[in-house]
Amino acid sequence: MTLRNILIHPDPRLKKITAPVAVFNDDLRRIADDMLETMYDAPGIGLAAPQIAVMSRLLVMDCVKEENATPQPMVLINPEIIWSSDETSVYDEGCLSIPDQYAEVERPASVKVKWTDLDGKEVQETFDGLWSTCVQHEIDHLDGKLFIDYLKPLRRQMITRKMQKLKREMARS
Ligand code: NI
Secondary structure, eight states: OOOOOOOOSSOGGGGSOOBOOOOOSHHHHHHHHHHHHHHHHTTOSEEEGGGGTOOBSEEEEOOOOSTTSOOOOEEEEEEEEEEEOSSEEEEEEEETTEEEEEEEEEEESOEEEEEEOTTSOEEEEEEOHHHHHHHHHHHHHHTTOOGGGGSOHHHHHHHHHHHHHHHHHHHHO
């Protein structure tokens, strides 16, 4: 497994709509493994393929947070939300592509998602709580949408300016 470089906002690749995965092979398995390793290393609870410059509809997540709990790595290929609850919930969201910035985002509290697993099998599951927020946040990435796109323009611009400054500092060091 290889740690991949995580793109930092602003980056045009984070604004693109990604292409469906059509081929289920060892390359795809390797990308998913790398994404999980990169996510755990960060550390984060979710990572979408465009964040490592792979422009395909693929995401990984693991929202198990308790110290000694068994990890629950998930790989979702071509995920699609097929139902959302009317009830909403608010989470203080962050993103590995927008380090150290957090903001409250309101989303449906539960969603039912359909996706394909690494063996090409179709799976459906309903997510609640943090898992629901996470899967919606990651699917947004596949459509070129970031959590800051839900914020008021002024707040979004402030965060973007901070990230531009961070990228300049990273480029210098
Ligand atoms: Ni994110």
